[in-house]
Amino acid sequence: MTRSFEPDATDRAILRLIQKDAALSLADIAKDVGLTPTPCWKRIRKMEQEGVITGRVVLLDPEKVGLGVSVFVAIETGDHSAPWIEAFATTVAKMPEIVECWRLGGDVDYLLRVVVSDMQAFDSFYRRLTAQVPSLRKVTSRFAMERVKSTTALPI
Amino acid sequence: MTRSFEPDATDRAILRLIQKDAALSLADIAKDVGLTPTPCWKRIRKMEQEGVITGRVVLLDPEKVGLGVSVFVAIETGDHSAPWIEAFATTVAKMPEIVECWRLGGDVDYLLRVVVSDMQAFDSFYRRLTAQVPSLRKVTSRFAMERVKSTTALPI
DNA sequence: CTTGCAACAGAAAGATTTTCCTTCTACACG
DNA sequence: CGTGTAGAAGGAAAATCTTTCTGTTGCAAG
Numbered sequence: 001m002t003r004s005f006e007p008d009a010t011d012r013a014i015l016r017l018i019q020k021d022a023a024l025s026l027a028d029i030a031k032d033v034g035l036t037p038t039p040c041w042k043r044i045r046k047m048e049q050e051g052v053i054t055g056r057v058v059l060l061d062p063e064k065v066g067l068g069v070s071v072f073v074a075i076e077t078g079d080h081s082a083p084w085i086e087a088f089a090t091t092v093a094k095m096p097e098i099v100e101c102w103r104l105g106g107d108v109d110y111l112l113r114v115v116v117s118d119m120q121a122f123d124s125f126y127r128r129l130t131a132q133v134p135s136l137r138k139v140t141s142r143f144a145m146e147r148v149k150s151t152t153a154l155p156i
Numbered sequence: 157m158t159r160s161f162e163p164d165a166t167d168r169a170i171l172r173l174i175q176k177d178a179a180l181s182l183a184d185i186a187k188d189v190g191l192t193p194t195p196c197w198k199r200i201r202k203m204e205q206e207g208v209i210t211g212r213v214v215l216l217d218p219e220k221v222g223l224g225v226s227v228f229v230a231i232e233t234g235d236h237s238a239p240w241i242e243a244f245a246t247t248v249a250k251m252p253e254i255v256e257c258w259r260l261g262g263d264v265d266y267l268l269r270v271v272v273s274d275m276q277a278f279d280s281f282y283r284r285l286t287a288q289v290p291s292l293r294k295v296t297s298r299f300a301m302e303r304v305k306s307t308t309a310l311p312i
Numbered sequence: 313c314t315t316g317c318a319a320c321a322g323a324a325a326g327a328t329t330t331t332c333c334t335t336c337t338a339c340a341c342g
Numbered sequence: 343c344g345t346g347t348a349g350a351a352g353g354a355a356a357a358t359c360t361t362t363c364t365g366t367t368g369c370a371a372g
Contacts, residue, residue, distance in 0.1 A: 005220055015216060022178065022212040025327060039352050041329070052220045056178040057213065057308050060171060064161055064208045067310050070258065072267060089304050096311035101304040102226065108298060111228060115310055142264060148245050148257040152213050152308060154223050154271055155252035181360060195319050197361070 005050050010035065011043055012156055015052075018044070019153040022056050059152070066117050070144040073126075075110040079135035091132050097125050161206050166191065167199055168312055171208075174200070175309040178212050215308070222273050226300040229282075231266040235291035247288050253281050 007015065013033045017024060026037040033040065047053045062068050077084065085103075092101045092112070100113040116122045122141075130136060163171065169189040173180060182193040182200075189196065203209045218224050233240065241259075248257045248268070256269040272278045278297075286292060 007221065015214075015221070018214045019216065020211075020213065022214045026329095027327080035351095036353055037328080038330090038354080042351085045329095050220070051217055054215045054217050055176075057176065057215060058171075058174045058178045058209050059211045059213060059308055060175065060310055060312070061207055061210050062310060064206070065163065065171070065310060065312050067312065072258070072260065092305050096309075098305060099308075099310070100306050102228070102300045102306075103302040103304055104228065104298045105301050106298050110304070111298075142260045142262050142267070144258040145261050146259040148259055148266070149248050149254060150256050150258075152215055152255075153252075154216055154218060154221060154255070156216070156221050156223065182362095183360080192320055193361080194321085194363085198318085201362095 005047070005052055007047070007052070007156075011047065014040065014043055015047070015156055016153075019156070062115060067115050069116050069118055069122065070147070071114045071116065071122050072142045072144065073112040073114055073129075074108045074138075074140040074142070075112070075136060076107070076138040077109045077135055078137040080109075084135060088133060091129075095125070095129070097121075161203070161208055163203070163208070163312075167203065170196065170199060171203070171312055172309075175312070218271060223271050225272050225274055225278065226303070227270045227272065227278050228298045228300065229268040229270055229285075230264045230294075230296040230298070231268070231292060232263070232294040233265045233291055234293040236265075240291060244289060247285075251281070251285070253277075 010033055014029060017029055017032060026041050030037045030040040044053070062070070077088075088110070089101075092098050097114050097116055098112050099115050100111075102111050103109065104111055114122065114125055116125055126139075126141065130139065166189050170185060173185055173188060182197050185200075186193045186196040200209070218226070233244075244266070245257075248254050253270050253272055254268050255271050256267075258267050259265065260267055270278065270281060272281055282295075282297065286295065
C-alpha cells in the first residue's frame with residue numbers, strides 16, 4: 001500500500017500539537033512550527049481534505065459524567081462466516097456502550113471495550129449482547145480497575 | 157461517590173453534539189439544542205472549568221499516517237507491590253506507542269494497546285518494554301486485524 | 313413581591329478564511 | 343548557458359465569521 005500523503009516535518013509538528021490541543025489558535029500553532037497563520041491553515045485544511053485528520057472532538061471525563069466503569073469483553077465465536085461477521089459488526093455499531101471493537105488474530109476473535117455507569121448497567125448490557133448475537137462460544141469479561149493511560153494522540 | 161456535576165438534558169445534548177464534532181460553531185450548537193449562542197457558550201465553559209470536558213483534540217487516520225498496526229498486549233506480573241506498580245506506570249507514560257493501558261481485575265493484570273507502523277516496529281517496542289520492565293510473568297500479544305469500531309464519544 | 317438564576321440581544325474582541333502577491337525551485341527550450 | 347514558465351510554498355492584509363463579554367429582561371421559587 002503506497003501512502004498518498006507524505007507529511008513533512010512541519011505537517012507532523014502541526015499534527016503533534018493539535019492532536020493534544022485542538023483549541024490552539026492558528027497564530028499559536030503557526031508560531032510554534034515557525035510559520036505564519038496562512039500556510040499553516042492551508043496545511044491543516046489539506047490534511048482534512050485528504051482524510052489524514054478525521055475529525056475534531058471534545059473528550060469527557062468518564063467519572064464526571066457517571067460512566068466510570070470500563071469492561072473489556074473478549075469474544076470467541078463458533079461461527080466465522082462472512083454473514084455472521086457482518087451481522088456482528090452491525091450490532092456493535094448500534095450499541096453505544098461499545099466504544100471500541102477490534103477483530104483480532106489468534107485465540108480471541110473480538111475484543112470490546114464497554115463503558116457503563118456501574119455493574120448493574122454492565123449486566124444489562126451483557127444480557128442484551130448475548131441475546132442479540134448468536135453462536136457465541138466463549139465470552140470473558142474483565143473489569144478495568146484503573147485507567148493508567150489513555151490518549152488519542154498517535155506516536156507520529 | 158457523589159458527583160459534583162449534574163448535567164441537565166440541555167448539557168447532555170450539547171455534549172453529545174461536540175463529542176462527535178467539536179468544529180461546530182456555537183450558533184449551530186445553540187440552534188440544535190434550542191438556545192442562543194450565549195447561554196450555550198456559558199454551559200460549555202462551565203463544563204470545561206469543572207473538568208467534565210477534559211480537552212479538544214483532532215483525530216487522525218492511523219493508516220494515513222503509517223501507523224496502521226494496533227497490538228493488544230496482556231501482561232501478568234510476578235510483582236504486585238506498590239513500587240512496581242508505580243514504576244510500571246511511569247514506564248508506560250514514557251512510551252508513546254502505548255496509547256492505552258488499563259489495570260484489570262482477574263487473571264490479566266494489565267492490558268495495553270500499542271500503535272506501531274509494522275511488525276518490525278512492534279518487535280522493537282516489545283524488546284524495549286521487556287527490557288525495561290522487571291518481573292513480567294507472562295506477556296501475550298494479539299494483533300488487531302480490523303478496527304470494527306472505535307469512538308471517543310461516551311454513551312451519555 | 314423580591315431574589316436569583318438563566319436566557320437573550322447586541323457590541324466588542326478575536327479568530328478564521330479569503331484574496332492577492334512574492335519567492336523559490338525545477339525543468340524545458342532557444 | 344541563459345531565459346521563460348509552471349508549480350509549490352510562504353506571507354501580508356482585508357473580509358468574514360465566531361467567540362466572548364456587556365447589560366437587560368423574564369420567569370420561577372421562596
